[in-house]
Amino acid sequence: MAASSHRIMLGPLVAAIDQGTSSTRFLVFNSKTAELLSHHQVEIKQSFPKEGWVEEDPKEILQSVYECMERTCEKLMQLNIDISNIKGMCLFV
Numbered sequence: 001m002a003a004s005s006h007r008i009m010l011g012p013l014v015a016a017i018d019q020g021t022s023s024t025r026f027l028v029f030n031s032k033t034a035e036l037l038s039h040h041q042v043e044i045k046q047s048f049p050k051e052g053w054v055e056e057d058p059k060e061i062l063q064s065v066y067e068c069m070e071r072t073c074e075k076l077m078q079l080n081i082d083i084s085n086i087k088g089m090c091l092f093v
Contacts, residue, residue, distance in 0.1 A: 012087035013037065015072075017065055019093045021054070022046060024061065026068035028076060028086060037081060040071035 010030050018025040027039040042064040047055045073083045 010037070010081060011085035013081075013083075013085050015069075015086050015089040017068070017089065017091045019061065019065070019091065024064040024068050026065070026072045028072055031088070038072050038075040038079070040068045040075065042067050 010032075012031050014029050014031045016025075016027045016029070018027065023041050023043045025039055025041040028037050029035060030037055044056055044060060044064055049055055076083050
């Protein structure tokens with residue numbers, strides 16, 4: 001078996017979705033060391049229909065979460081980190 005096919009077992013890993021006002025981020029940490037292993041961020045479009053109002057498309061927000069999760073997991077796999085070891089997730093808004 002090739003060395004590149006071996007996955008590194010860190011963990012357990014913990015993931016976080018950080019949903020901010022203007023972007024979504026997905027981050028994965030080593031739960032034992034709190035080391036940030038990978039992350040991805042996507043900007044979200046905003047509209048300002050009235051003074052003091054901000055509107056965002058909920059479908060775009062959800063899609064940005066999926067994209068961030070996908071890209072972060074791709075980055076982890078490129079580092080040969082086993083994504084099946086993500087054991088917990090939290091959401092920050």
